Amino acid sequence: MYLFVINPCSGGGAGRKVWQRIERMLKERGAEYEALLTESASSAGRDVMQALSRRERWSACVVVGGDGTIHSVLEALRTRGVPLGIVPAGSGNDTARAFGIPLEPEAALDAALTGIRVPADLLAANGGYTLTAVASGFDAQVAENVNASRYKRLCNTLHAGQLAYLIGILHTLITFKPCGASVLCDGQEHRFEGVWLASVCNLPSYGGGLLIAPQARPDDGRLDVCVVHGCSRMQLLRLFPTVLKGSHVSLPFVTMLRGTSAAVHFDREQPAIGDGESIGRGALAVRCEPGALAVLAPPARGPADPAPQEGTGSRAGGA
């Protein structure tokens, strides 16, 4: 039996349309399933936990939605030991990318029904779980600004959701004030000045393919921290295109760290997001929980790139 969790609003309404196609296919295949159309992240977590408790054995919980929808069910899946299937229907879909799950719904459904179970680490932070990355500083402020804006609603009405984020980036670039921050990685303290963002990553990308931590692997028992510090607004603007390829890691104002736990403390309180969803403000303590989740992925996943060296990363030690 499969539990499908559908966020009809994900991807600006794509979730509903994708589910209509998926449901037709499930009926054609005679698959046994229950469907849960969820209305909000908070109620979804509770409803999924209740649904999973009603039966001893579930083949999988398949999310039809984006990274935020996946975020809403992580705690329930971890607690019940149920594997995660993904039919991507969000705007970013970075979780699907990281596990080689096709973005096309029919192929993604195949992966969920016939794929292999691969172990995945989870990031425990602020009393909840995150799969892609916990970000604080500039990135989180962009998300907060966009969500609170009038232009988001306008752009969504015009089916131009990405434009809202572009406006949000420019708006935040003008208004954001970087400040000093301390990052404690596996007990070692690193001090930085003029910090724009500190992202603690489990998967290589967020924001729809931005390779913020290109070396991150979901099953290595490690988290990768990217700190951008000590650069001007113009330098930050020029950094964006390099993140598409992950080549920003060699810039002098980018420091990568790697370990099993990370605590981030900005001198001035900053917002934080996990899987693109707000997880509060203030100091962050993140711990990698190895193999806490199983994800159903296509059998032909490409070989993982060689893992980088253990311990702290490329350059550490401050601005």
Ligand SMILES: Nc1ncnc2c1ncn2[C@@H]1O[C@H](COP(=O)(O)OP(=O)(O)OP(=O)(O)O)[C@@H](O)[C@H]1O
């Ligand atoms: N299970 C859920 N059911 C309904 N709404 C949810 C659920 N989980 C999260 N949400 C809300 O729906 C919004 C959109 O969901 P989601 O993040 O999955 O899609 P997206 O933002 O289009 O894609 P992505 O996160 O991949 O960029 C979230 O930001 C959150 O506010």
